[in-house]
Structures are given as C-alpha cells and as structure tokens.
Amino acid sequence: MTSTVRFGANYTPSQGWFHHWLDFDLDAVRADLDSIAALGLDHIRVFPLWPVFQPNRTLIRPRAVEQLVQLADAAAERGLDVNVDGLQGHLSSFDFLPAWTQTWHRRNIFSDPDVVSGQAAYLRTLAAALADRPNFIGMTIGNEVNQFSSGPHPDPDRITPEQAERWLVRLLDACEEGAPGKLHLHAEYDAAWYQDDQPFTPAHSARLGALTAVHSWVFNGTAQRHGRTGTATEHHAAYLIELSKAWAEDPHRPVWLQEVGAPAPLIPAEHAGTFTEATVAGALDCQDLWGVTWWCSHDVSRSLADFPELEYSLGLMTSDREVKPAGKTIARIVEEQRARPCRPAPRTTALVVDAGDDGTAPGRSVCAPGGAVFEAFARLTADGARPAVVLASRAHDAGHLAARGITEVVTPDQVR
Template identity: 55%
Template sequence: MRFGVNYTPRVGWFHSWLDLDLDDVRRDFEQIAGLGLDHVRIFPLWDLIQPNRGLIRPAGLAAVADMVDAAGEAGLDVNVDALQGHLSSFDFLPAWLTTWHERNMFTDPEALAGQESYVRALGEVLRGKPNLLGLTLGNEVNQFAARPHPRPHEIDAPQAQAWLERLLGAAREVTDGIVTHAAYDATWYDERQPFVPQHAAELGDETVVHSWVFNGAAQRHGGLGTGSVRHAEYLVQLAAAWHTDAQRPVWLQEVGVPTTVVDPDDAVSFLEQTVRNAADVPGLSGITWWCSHDVSRSMLDFPPVEYDLGLIDEHGRVKPTGHTFAELARELRDAPAPAPSATGLVLDDSAPYRASCAPGGSFFDAWMHAADRDGRGPQVVLQSRVDDSVLLDERGVARIERPAGGPDASTETVGDDSALLGGAAATLST
C-alpha cells in the first residue's frame, strides 16, 4: 500500500508555479521523504502552462518535469494532475474557456482539442521518468459539470463519459504508469452530478475517491463519530460496489482533517482512526493525505478550513498529525492484506439512490449501523448484482443483508429508513 501526500508548496502555495524555486521544492520534498512517505501528488496550474489554446509553454512543461526529477532525488514517486482548474475553492480555468470566450469545456470541439493537446504534451515531457507514478486528468474536474458550481459547464452522463474516454485515451497513449481521473464526492452522493459511479469504477486504471467529512458527516456524527472516522472506509467500500473486476484497486487520493468540523484536539485521533479503518479494506492501493504543508496565513481569501490541513505547518515544523501519519505508514505499508468483510449490505440501484448514500441518507446510516455492530464496515452489493454468485464469491461476500424498511428486508436488518434526510453534498470539496 502506498502512503503519500498531496503536495502544497510551503512558499507561495500553487502560485509558486509562476516563479518556481527548485531549492524550496527540494527542501519540502526532503521533509516529506523524511516522514517515510513514498509519493507526492503535484498540481501544475493549467492556466499557466496553456494560457492560450494554441500555446503550451515549454518552460511550464519543463518546470513540471523538473519538479518530478526533484522528487526522484528525494526518493519519492510522483502522480501529476493535468487539467488543474480547481484547487482549495479557487478555479484556474484558462482564459480561453471563460468570459468572452466562454465555451463548454466538456463538449466544445475546440475546447476538447485544446485539452487533448495539453494532456499529450504533459505526458510526452514526463515519459520515461522512472519515478512517475502516473497521470490524473485533474483535481475534481466533475465540480465544473453541475451545481453547486456558480457557472457550471452543464452536461449529461453520456457526455461526461465521452469526455473521460477521449482524454483518458490520450493520456494512456503517452503516459508511463497509471492513468486516472478524480471526482469529489458528488459523484456518489448527488443526483445532479453527471459524472456517475460507473465512470469512476470502470474508466481509468484505478477507482479514485476523495473523502471529506465537512460534507455533513462530521456535522451529523461529530468529529470522532462513526460517520466521520469511517467515512473514508465507507467511500472505498461504496466505490468497489460498482467494480465488475473484484481485483480492481481503489485509491484514497484525498483525505484530511478539516478542523472546522473536527476539534483540533481530536485531529490526531481522527487521522489514526480514519487511516486504520480505510486500510482495513482489501484492494486499497494507497492513501494520499491532504496535504503536505499548511497554507500560509499571509495568503488571503481562503476558506478557513484550508489553512490547517497540512502535516507540516507553514514554518516547516512537523505537526502531531504528521508524526502520526508517518508512524502509520511505517506500520501498515507492508502489513498483510486484510480479509474482506463477509457481509454484503444491499444498495438498491434500481431507482435514484445517491441521496440515500450521502451523510443523512438511509443507506449511509444503515452502513454505519452495521459497522458499529460488527467493528468494521460491510461490503456494498448493488441490487442489480445480488444474483451474480461468481462476482460475490470473488469478493468474499458470504452473507447478504438488506437495510431495514426496504421491500425485501431480511431478518438480519440494519438501519432505519425513517431517518432519510437526503444528501449533503452541497459543499465543494478541496
């Protein structure tokens, strides 16, 4: 299992791409490697590297390659995000997609051609790097496709799939390592979202999940409640429900301690419980913590949650969470693979189901009830696949349970549909 961090440069945040100082980067990477972590995920700003649809700056591409090389010097592998249009509540779409040139980034033929050329150029400059872990299309690009984004590039599910297939295909042709795409949790929780679970579970080389408990989980369950410290574990299990290949890995690519909803004094406990619970799910390929370094307080206009997410503070001091994550990485990296939970909790996917899966929804509550009862979370089995005995056997599901209140509720039931409150996915993720 991989253990790493999403790299947030200590000096200048991601604006440091404007005048990249590799000495600063090397110092940051040496600290990260010193914690015993094995990889970083980096975020070149798309609008700086491709400021015009016809201009992909060679110096910008070279800066990305230099950062990958600097990570290699420290013994770190690197995953590179490409279409970096969104980070920590700020959008970085290039000007050729906005205002007077506004066009749908997912469907406009010229916009698609521009994105494809950028992905190919980035893959080419990284080809052959021995420490390249892979390429992700971008950070939570699905947030541009629907509300609550204030100016969504609206599409439907087939259009989302076509966009993914085209750009993932382009990336795979030029990229060494794994090719993935990343979505925030509206994919799993919000019916408005055109990027759907099947896209996450069937396209790309691994299924990627981002776990943030400011989505209603911590507000409802408390910072150290079951619904919070098992949220990442739950998302990993929920994602795996859509796999047709029982061996397909899930990557917990973002997870962090938002101290706006988790008491700062509980941050270490939240981290330890979250990591241990998630690591107990078979098929988890890695945990990439958000994030490496705190955002400096000199940087203005960030939401409060963003300033305290680092494992290392803005002055370069390792925080208690950093020491704890390092200890867990050393302990769990080579631990024996966990056995799968023998229980499969059935999710009715025959009708709109995503609000039920969100914090406050009936399926979410049923899963958490079962986790409390059994000490670990059950697997999730789609109603449409409940008779696929071969797949269930490959997954190690020996016993099927149905949430209470459903039409075929079993005698061994969990949850309570009377508590159905709907989804809570209206807050943009990091």
C-alpha cells in the same frame, strides 16, 4: 500494481501555494520534498495550474513543462514517485480556468470540440514529458473537475452522463498516448457518489481509468451529523472505498484514497492525530487499497488571503515545515506498515445499494450522509460487521459475491 499500500501527500508548496509556478524556485521545492520524504512517504500528487501551463489553446508553455519535469526529478532524488493532475481546475475553493474558456470566449469545457482538443493536447504533452521517468506514476485528468459540471457551482458547464463519459475516455486516451502503460485515472469529489443529478457517475469512477480514486471529506455533512468521533466520521474513507467497489466490474479493482484530511473546526487541531489514526486504520481494513494520499503536505501560509479558514490548517506540516500531530501520526503508521503490512480479510457481509439504473445512478443520494445506505453502513460498522457494498442487480449473483468473499447480503431496511 503492488500489494503494499502506498502512502503519500498531495504536495502543497510551503511558499506561494500553487502560485509557486509563477515564481518557480527549485531550491524551495527541494526543501519541501525533503520534509515530505522525512515522514517516510513514498509519493506525491502534483498540481500544475492549467492557465499557467496552457494560457492559450495552442500554447503549452515549454518552460512550465520543464519546471514540472524538474520537480519530478527532484522528487526522484528523494525516493518519491509522482502523480500529476493536469486540469486545475478547482483547488481549495478557487477555480483556475484559462481565459480561452471564459467570458467573451465562454465555451463548455466538457463538450466544446476545440476546448477538448486543447485539453487532450495539454495532457498528452505533460504525460510525454514524464513518460521516461521511472518515478512517474501517471496522470490524473484533473482535480475534482466534476464540480464544474453541475450545481452547487455558480456557473456550471452542464452535460449529460453520456457526454461526461466521452470526455473521460478521450482524455484518458490522451494520457495513454503521451505515456503508455502508466497508471492514468480521473478523480471526482464525492458528488459523483452522492448527488442524484451529477453527470459524473459512480460507474464512471469505478470502471474508467487504471484504478478508482475516492476523495474523503467529512465536512460534507458527515461530521456535522455524527460528530468528530462518530463511527460514520471515522470510517467515512473506508465507506467510500467500499461503496466504489459496488460499481466496479473487476471485483479486485484497486482503489486509491487520493484525498483525505482532517478539516477544522469539525476536527479540532488537538484531535487531528486521533482522527487521522482512525481514518487510516479504517481504510487499511479494506482490501484492494492502492494507497493513501493525505491532503495536504504543508499548510497554506497565513500571508495568503481569502482562503476558507480550514484551508490554512490541513497540512501534515506547517508552512515553516514543522511536523504537526497528523504528520507524526502518518509517519508512525507508515513505519508500522512497512514492518507489519496490513492484510485485511474479506468483508463477508454486503449492504445492498439500489440507486436505480446502475449506469446513471439517479437515486444515489441514498448513499449520501443521512441516506439509508450511508446510515446503515455506519450502524453495521459500529456493530463490528465490517460491511462491503453490493449493487441490488448483483445481490443474488453467486459468482460475483464469491469473487468478493461475500457470504451474507442485507438491505438497509434490515439494519437496525
């Protein structure tokens, strides 16, 4: 671990989006990586497409793995470290699941023994291929794979929290077997923190893997409710970082803001730079922040059809590699942080969250936009209180509070 906050981008190829694996062009990748490195960023998050890399349960394509290694080596030449998400999974509204899990071969991707065994072999293979690369950060099991486990997905593979935990442990172990000692983790979209019946829980996110990942998207009701300049909107990323710490067993467990972006039209293009500035400033005011990784590096090209409109405009750069306002803002922040790194003080006031049982959090919707904890955090932040979050079960644990620098505890109904 490093005390310096890392800054990176989720790499979206400017040509062909993630379909570029089908027509892999290393020269185009190198040009993209040049443009990312020019912003001063130090890492990328990379997304193999699971059906392309493992089209059959017992076939992990050597050529695809070789191309992933070529990408990682090209990144190293430009001073960029690489995190690899294995199971894609879900990207920008599209699902990518191999045929051997669907229709006539329909099997639960979280609980079927053969499927899980195949997933473990796949992740182990990718990790092993990169294990000796100094710029390889580690594996993320997959991108927001929890969206397959419950509604609102139209055809979920339903499981219990106990099954979700077994799946996570098995696949994290596979990553560690492939690349011992690297930072291996898992990453869920915010239903893990906000949705009462989501089987992937806050405890899973905050206690399993090398560090906690949070994905901050204000189109989840936050910006609709509070507006583009609302405190809750500009501090949503900071809120998720602090919320995650409530469930962490290590009071200084690192947290990675692994996805965050400025989604139009809730954040209009002319305000993207301002939103980016406020969001990153809020995140940097949180202790134990490992890194900030913006979604995404390059816009989706308008030549590609059927994406939700916002997906065409989320890049730090256009699909022609022209730097946009958000990209200029990130580049400036990176330069400033390298000259004068942020050293946030402890957050001394903690807001109590009671979501029921700490392990399963059956009442975690109190943490969602409109919920008592969410709205109280926003009000405290607007008043300059810099709140932390603590579980009700730990609200009177003097040792835990002291380890986090907390000196005052308040409940949501005490916040006016």
